[in-house]
Amino acid sequence: MLATIDLRSQPLGARELRAALPRAEYDVEAALAAVRPICDEVRDRGADALYDYAERFDGVRPTSLRVPRDVLESAVEALDPDVRAALEVSIERARTVHAAQRRTDTTTQVVPGGSVTQRWIPVERVGLYVPGGRAVYPSSVVMNVVPAQLAEVGSVAVASPPQKENVGVFAGYPHPTILAACALLGVDEVWSMGGAQAVAGFAHGFVDEGEGGQCQPVSLVTGPGNIYVAAAKRLLKGMVGIDAEAGPTEIAVLADAGADPEYVAADLISQAEHDPLAGSVLVTDSSDLADAVTVVVERRAAATKHSERVIEALGGRQSAIVLVDDLDAGLRVVDAYAAEHLEVIAADAAAVAARVRNAGAIFVGPYSPVSLGDYAAGSNHVLPTGGSAAHSSGLSVQSFLRGVHVVEYTRTALAATAAHVLALAEAEDLPAHGEAVSARTTGQGQR
The missing domain is CATH 3.40.50.1980 (Nitrogenase molybdenum iron protein domain)
Structure with missing residues (x-):
């Protein structure tokens, strides 16, 4: 074997x-041809396209793209006690490990009167993808949501494919164990959408005229998925950030x-x-x-x-x-x-x-x-694949943070550095760069 x-x-x-x-x-590039029209349809037709693709690819047309709050609550109530206990342990341990990853802002005094502060700012909104094909992955809900929450992301949404096998109150929604994991983590924005169309829905945003309401565009999409999810991430990278092409x-x-x-x-x-x-x-x-x-x-x-x-x-x-x-x-x-x-x-x-x-x-x-x-x-199980671990990391709190340098110099500190800026501006044949400093240090342009 x-x-x-x-x-x-x-x-x-x-x-x-x-x-x-x-x-x-595993040729992601080849999958782009299949994914491009799907993403274009979601961009142009919004929720209507998402309903149609759910019916086509998942075999069920959801009653609502957004999972109602009472369905999330019902999922927790119906959850097997042993599974609930295991999820709660998983959440607690993930929070313990990921809490230590949060960086603090640091200020470096470069020269008297001149400082650079490294700020860590969470992304404004994330779309977290949880697969729902051959297996059910409530653990992936934990792995995506916990670091996003500890990074203090402002808005968190989860998407997972609707399941045609679901019955009763869960019919047409993601697997109830996934819904229960979302509820245990305090996530109440959960969408019934899977595959490339889910990535496109998060990237472009959409309005569901039915009971679903509005899904605002996200800044970042994370989470594993099949080759079509990976291809959609590649296609839409730039419009949104991505964690990786899993x-x-x-x-x-x-x-x-x-x-x-x-x-x-x-x-x-x-x-x-x-x-x-x-x-x-x-x-x-x-x-x-x-x-x-x-x-x-x-x-x-x-x-x-x-x-x-x-x-x-x-x-x-x-x-x-x-x-x-x-x-x-x-x-x-x-x-x-x-x-x-x-x-x-x-x-x-x-x-x-x-x-x-x-x-x-x-x-x-x-x-x-x-x-x-x-x-x-x-630990986190959303990890780099296909050899990309040679240059990339798994999902962490840092995945949801952006490092921003904040530069603050006084006039005296700028004047002391001006000659170096002018020399390098001249070397790069960018004289206006130097003039932007000279205007402040030689009196030109001052009022």
């Missing part, structure tokens, strides 16, 4: 590794001979459960572990609930066992792969993990599986 890539005694330069390592085929989920496990093959196999399967394009990669210097994991994966994959999806993902070009000479070589491999989720299960795992440079999130030791981070570790 899992292919084997043998990199032992092979050159491990960045170029060679990028060519050798497994990765899903691709298929992925896990890499860096393990030595002491790792338990049952743990490793279970974790590879846990990510494969998400999507047939999900990537599951084991990097190890132990042939014995590789053989043992192969056996356990086949047994577990056949027995798991979503076995068809799991087997397709594990057999795809994006999943493999990678054999390396030693853990040093393994570290070079996982840094080149830059996994969304990286587990380190090895002797002195903390020391090995401390040497990792590229990963969305790192899970250290045999008792820190990725699924812990998905739900209840306190």
